[in-house]
Amino acid sequence: MTCVPGKPVVDQAPPSGREMVIIAAGLTVVCLVAAMILGGLYFVTQPAKEHNLHVREETMIRGLLGLTPQARIQEVRRYLKREGKDTQVIYLTGKKLAQLELDGKELAALDVPGDVTAAGSAEAKDEWVKKQIKVADPEHLKYAGRFFVGIEGSQPAGYVVEGVTLGFKTWVRFFMAIDSSYTIQGVEIIEHEEDPGLGAEIVQRYFKNQFAGRSLADIEKISVIKDPLPKDWQTALEQLGDMPFRPWAEKYREMLPKNPNIYAITGSTISSTAVTVGVKAALGNFRKRMNIVEKYL
Amino acid sequence: MSEAEVTSPPTLHLSSGPHIASGRTTAQIMWMVNLSLLPALLWAWAVFGWPVLAIAASSILGCATAEYLSCLISKTESTLPDGSAVCSGLLLAYTLPPAIPVWMPFIGGLLAIVFTKAVFGGLGYNIFNVALVGRAMMMATFPVEMTTRWLTPALGNVDAVSSATVLAQIKLGGPEAVNKILATVPDGGHLWLDFFLGMRAGSVGEVSVLMIMLGAAFLLWKGIIKLYIPLSVLAGVAVMAFFSPAPTIYMLSGGIWLGAFFMATDYVTSPTTAKGQIIFGLGIGLLTGIIRNWGGYPEGICYAIMLMNILTPALNDWFRPKRLTADGVPS
Amino acid sequence: MSLLFWRKSALPTFSRGGVHPDEHKELTENLPIEDFIPTNVYLPVSQSLGPSAEPLVAKATKVKRGDVIARVPGGVSLHAPVSGIVKGVATGPHASLVYDTVITIQTKPGDDDPQFPEQPGWQALPVAQMLESIRDAGVVGLGGAAFPTYRKLALPKGAKVDTLVINGSECEPYLTCDYRLMLEESEKVVLGSWLIAKIIGVANCVIGVEDNKQPAAEKMRQTIAGLGLEKMEPPVKMTVVVTQTRYPQGSEKQLVQSLTGRLVPKGGLPLAVGVVVQNVATAIACLDAIRNAKPVMERVLTVSGRGIQSPRNLRVPIGTSVEDIVAHCGGYTNDLVKILLGGPMMGRTIADLDVSVTKGTSGLLFLTAAETSITRYQPCISCGECVDACPMGLEPNRVSQYMEVGRPLETEQFGVKECFECGCCSYSCPSHRPLVQFMQVAKAAYRRQERKTK
């Protein structure tokens, strides 16, 4: 017994039958009371937790896209329905719930009530979708990804895609902001477990901001090089700030074509490549999906 | 009868036997090891230039400072003359990239001695190889410098271009990288010869297999090391080399030889019996291969030896010397 | 010293461990045995293992050479080594017991001193009578152990013995007395061996000689061939086997393994594998006892080391004091630091010169600082030299580590109980750790514990 001083309970005489009943009843009561207290607390904190999470995500998206305070952010959630060989993709946008074949052929589309659209919590949305789409087994309908649309007035002002990629150690989760012409506005690392001092440097501006300003065509040609980062380019990237969608400095625009590739973090080529590959794939997939989902936004 | 008057003898020493000793001392062993390390340092100086001497000096200074201070604090006689701190410092320097900033080995040596040796009570009580802990600590503290500050060797004029080590290139690039490396060898040249002699990018003291062999031969001749550990380390690595796209490079680089002959054979942190030593060596070899082939480090032997160091006390318990009793079974 | 493949010689030897210290035999190996009789002899009554003897003489008693002057009840006797007058029976120094009852005899040779001529018919005496003679002559193991020989030779019932091993290894550095005996008195050695073989009833006798004593081995071979032992009754096949020079070749268990390949079981005697081991000097003593009815009164010892002016091989009466020997050998040098009784590996240091030679004293070494090791010891670096050197396969390094933190009763797992204190471990330790001493203290701790639990 290192940790708990005092006698362990087992040393005492075993309780009699009557005592046992009382003890059991007492414990049950205590448990019930505890459950009630915690349940109550749960009902108070859960919405707050979700709200806070929502606010954090929104702040980040607004920053990435440089939205005005009046702008609205609409989440678009994607689900996969798989029953046997048959696979369907379902999008929940701000307006519609679209049930589509894999090639984009519409099977069904219904309007989304306002309270679902406005709901901050993902859970509420998922539940509503599960109610609308009939599946034999709840396991057959699965959430598969999401992106956000920033809406200024009534026009989309840009998109933020959530992506994941396999880093040096585990998954790296990132947000990527894209404007309507598929040019990257910025990349933000949300979650990673890379090594401090090495792979963890992917969160640094000088690395992640290298993606900003690249068009779809640029990105397709991009590769990771191990040359040292030029000093002036690094300075520009550092100055770009965390949330780069602002009228960019002319200097930065001038420098971009001179640096068509991504400079790897010194000593962490694997992590650098992983993020680059992730961004590449996320952008490509997003473009393909946009062709289909655009009309439901 | 008496032919000489016997006066009272000088102060006689009383002790129980044996009254003679083999003549070998700990300090002698340590200094011989230091001596045997010199060829590799000379080679490094020849191909990488003066900075390697600065690195060695800095790391030795770090170790010696820590050793001196720890003796001072614990108010014991200074253990510097026994040469073990110098040996650790020298070995630590050998595991570092030749273009690392000169002050870093000092920090590494300092930390290594404090946390591996001083805290445990000095020479003989450490669990881990001091030099390797130093390297692992530096690897964790200065990851970028430890993985990128390589020099391309050149006899005479040192080419200061930094590049990744060959093993790192292969780890990243796979078979294509091997082809690229092979393409750099001029017609009529032998890749293995370059590696054997030490014409490649690598850590200060491990580039030249030949020089390490020279030092090791000296130690073998003097009976300071035995072949059980080195041979089994090499055998273990050789097994794992089958999974590599370039077995020759695999076997001749990445510090295996330095590790097998100078690090793994460290008395304090390796098992004492032949059987234990063979298992220890094989373990190092296989772990090195596992780390190289599927792990995060292209070289791996440093961590492999450290991991087996942990097992040393257990190996000493599991593999006892054979008793000279009728059944020959240790009781 | 030991590479991966370390056996350099094809000669037989024991299977593991051992060391090869500098021999230093050149100091005395070519010096013939000289007789030296001092004016006084000082005889501690305890001369063999076991219970101590009681003095049978008092001050002013006149004694003749060979008279019994002390006796262990029912055991070996101590005889007057010289004729003369008992000057005193008092407490005095003893080589290993610190103090003992010491009988001092002033040498006064007379005309009627016994000469011990050859007894007729000695070869045909019954075994029991031979054993009695050995006992009465006070024969003990002269190799150093001083175990009463008659007890060793009186085999327990049912013991199956097939080989007699005569130990001519003399593996301790410096010592050359057995070597000289084999050279000068080879016939006595062979006849003595034959007698012992007869007593224990074996027809096979192996004499083990290390290869640094080739002339002795050659001499022994010639003598054996010359005597024609096969034709004697009973016939004994006697062979001389040259073994590797490797300490502790002369230890019973190691020698038995070298010569017969048999392993003595843990805690057992060579008897358990059908072997009896006797030293060459003991063989001579047995012969003297039976053939000449001459008790053990003198012994041959090597006086050597760089700390003595003129090293010798001496035959001295038991009881000769170190001081007299020093004087006889020209005094010591100025750099003398240690005086040893016995060899440098297992011998004991003495504090003063008033100690005298006992039956078990095979050498008297005067070591200078350059020859011996007087250093502070350092922490164990786990080099494993001691483990490699231990002829028994023990782990002195680990015992020493346990002893340093005061845990002697956890060391049995490393084999302390099997240690016979040969000193190979301490000899080979680069940190100069007193490993044998650690082993001794650990063994003492176990003995104490056993006493308590009894």
Add this chain to the structure above:
Amino acid sequence: MSEHRTPPPVSTMLMRGLFEENPIFRLALSLCPAVAVTTSVKNGLMLGVAVLVVQVLSSMSGSLVKHIINPKIRIPVFTLLIAIWVSAMDMILAAYFADIYQQVGLYVKLIVAFAIIISRMELFSMKHSVVPCFWDGLGMGLGFLVGLVLAGAFRELLGSGSIFGIAILPFKPLLLVVLPAGGFFTIGLIMALFNWVDVKRGHKLPSGGGGAHG
């Protein structure tokens, strides 16, 4: 058990937890978070506060209910009490301090297994009334908090070169210090420091090292 002992003075109760019986460095209880979350001051502070609150509330509630529970199920009930407070703390932190919670979340939940809390309930709450329990809990909790902040400050300063995320170190930080190994080294060094201070003050070192010793 029903008799209340006279509580020691408030200052003693407070100081005891801070030094003599510092739960991390002296009693060596609940070591896990000490290494795990102290990569920055902020994390250490947050977990420290969480432990402080749970400790105080558990001690007080333990003192309140001690008369009405059967002694045979004392430990299960105490555990349950702690679990309630921990769950509550967990939910509150998750809701309102989401960004730090992401890093220390698991350890907040594991406060339930911290031996320090139940041991204080056993040793102190059982014998004292609510108010002394508050002070004792506060002292112990503060000791924990200070320990975590101390370790956090050391590791953040040396390992990241900053305090509270503000860079202040002029040279390159020693990354090792924020790695797992560095955490162990740091705690070991601070413990040695506590021992050293004790030796200097003429105290004897605790023989058992607080239950666990090497």
Add this chain to the structure above:
Amino acid sequence: MADAKVVSPHEILVEGALPADAASIRLVRSSDADIPLAVISVKPGAKSNSFLLTTAETLNSQDNYQLTAKGVDQPWEIAPSPLALVFSVIIGSALINNFVFTRYLGLCVFFGVSRNKDTAIGMGVTFTIVGLLSGMIAWALNTIALVPLKLEFMQIIAFIGIVACLVQATDLILKKVNPILHKKFGIYLVLITTNCIILAVPLLNATSGATMLQAFGLSLGAGLGFALALFLMSCAIEKVNMAPVPMVFKGLPVAFIIAGLFALSFLGFSGLKVA
């Protein structure tokens, strides 16, 4: 059912009939089923009725893929084999992310019990078994009851309850069934309740939404990792007990430094990819 698996970063080996032209084959990552991956070529494999698909994109053997072909009814599900999955989770939690050396859990018991090798082995064995049991029961309770009923806020209480009950039950059963074993391992059972690893495993499983296999792997790996750490530590401690450790470092400080050095050595496993 025909089999298919990822054999290299750009190749899939398919068993079964497959149209030879790449255009009629549709390969998708299961989580991105709407985005087909480009198949460059289809070649007959080494075995009869097997095909080797080459893809442009880099494939990950840890990922799930789905392969459909025109004219073939059944789709191929390409998933890492369960055994490999469990193995990788076990290696991950026992070596790469050892609970003691990288997550710092279970330290109280770790430092308390590692003084003696036999105790360490006893504790390690007991812990591994009880930890596996409790991990699986907790996973089942969480998946079957807590999550569907939205009672996640009861997780902490439920898990600690399971651990306490399980330890008590094991104690009782062992006492009845095998008193000798109980005598040997009984003392460790009490200690298990104070080991936070046993609580951390179900919590981690719950947070990550682990499948049964993953939960099994994590529970077993955590137990094995802890047992390994204990054993190694006890070896080291036995050696350190004979060392003249400076006075202020005696006891826990030096134990922490050893743990730190172990953690440093275990860095060697970081980034280990178990296929």
